[in-house]
Amino acid sequence: MQSANATLDARELNCPLPILKTKKALTGLNPGKVLTMLASDPGSVKDMESFCQQTGNELLESSANGGEFHFLIRKA
Amino acid sequence: MQSINSANATNPTELDAWFDQRFEKKLAEREACHVPSMTIIATKGTLDMAYPPFILASTAAALGWDVSIFFTFYGLTLLKRELDLKVTPLGNPAMPMRLPNGPDWLRGKELKIPTSLMANLPGFQDAASSLMKKGMREKGVASIDELRAMCVEADVKLIACQMTVDLFDWKRDEFMDGIADWVGAASFLPIAQRSDVNLFV
Numbered sequence A: 001m002q003s004a005n006a007t008l009d010a011r012e013l014n015c016p017l018p019i020l021k022t023k024k025a026l027t028g029l030n031p032g033k034v035l036t037m038l039a040s041d042p043g044s045v046k047d048m049e050s051f052c053q054q055t056g057n058e059l060l061e062s063s064a065n066g067g068e069f070h071f072l073i074r075k076a
Numbered sequence B: 001m002q003s004i005n006s007a008n009a010t011n012p013t014e015l016d017a018w019f020d021q022r023f024e025k026k027l028a029e030r031e032a033c034h035v036p037s038m039t040i041i042a043t044k045g046t047l048d049m050a051y052p053p054f055i056l057a058s059t060a061a062a063l064g065w066d067v068s069i070f071f072t073f074y075g076l077t078l079l080k081r082e083l084d085l086k087v088t089p090l091g092n093p094a095m096p097m098r099l100p101n102g103p104d105w106l107r108g109k110e111l112k113i114p115t116s117l118m119a120n121l122p123g124f125q126d127a128a129s130s131l132m133k134k135g136m137r138e139k140g141v142a143s144i145d146e147l148r149a150m151c152v153e154a155d156v157k158l159i160a161c162q163m164t165v166d167l168f169d170w171k172r173d174e175f176m177d178g179i180a181d182w183v184g185a186a187s188f189l190p191i192a193q194r195s196d197v198n199l200f201v
Helices: A017-027 A044-055 B012-032 B047-062 B073-079 B124-138 B144-153 B162-167 B185-194
Strands: A006-010 A034-039 A058-065 A068-074 B037-042 B066-071 B157-161 B181-183 B197-200
Touching: A006 A017, A017 A034, A017 A044, A017 A068, A017 B047, A034 A044, A044 A058, A044 A068, B037 B047, B037 B073, B037 B185, B047 B066, B047 B073, B047 B124, B047 B144, B047 B197, B066 B073, B066 B185, B073 B157, B073 B162, B157 B162, B157 B185, B162 B181, B181 B185
Parallel strands: A006 A034, B037 B066, B037 B197, B066 B157, B157 B181
Antiparallel strands: A034 A068, A058 A068
16 A cells, blocks of 8 residues: 555545545645545545545545545545 | 648648647647636525535636636625524424434434424524534534635635625625625636636525
8 A cells, every 4th residue: 555645634624624624635645645635525536536636646545434534545 | 640741741531630730649648737616505504515615616626627716695604704694494494403412322313303393493403503513523624714724725615795784785805805806797607707617506
């Protein structure tokens, strides 16, 4: 599994905050670095796919664990 | 598809094929460097109707889009320095009414009272507004202040309708810092014309 360079805890936040905070966290990273994002909003699964597709960042991993969602994103 | 050298293309059929190839390539290049854009016209100043423009604008900016919001009529309220937004059940029959507190048998149940009646109770609008704000905090929904600040940070252009300011005798210093422009319809429409998405809220 890819190791992350930064972690963002967006649990308990609702749309569109997980996306907005992910964007902010990625801005602080250098290209190629990997961000781990944790969310509890079920909408974030589809939203993260769409966000990565639009922004060109790579969604390395998307997994669900109970009511929690984990994402690994590599900054473009 | 075989590549066609324009220098060798002497007959119309070959020229057509050469043009089609070039045209496809140019279109793809243009598509690749196109920055999507969105314009929103915000006309409502209630707590519930403040959400769509700010959610869509901040999200689009996070996706890398160019975004402008034109605030007109009651929408201009959303640019006031101090926000005190309310939601009203009046004329809003779809508004769900649930008590977040109280005895178990009542809590969380939808109250089956027409909103047109509830709207007439003194103090009801304030109560409904603070209940909605409380619900939003509990569900992790951002406040309008927060979303607005994120829009400013993400370079969303907040454009104020000058006519509305004059109409309601508002002063510019009642409004937040960072308003991109104070203009009229004729200045906004050319921006909207060039945008990929235009929404009226």
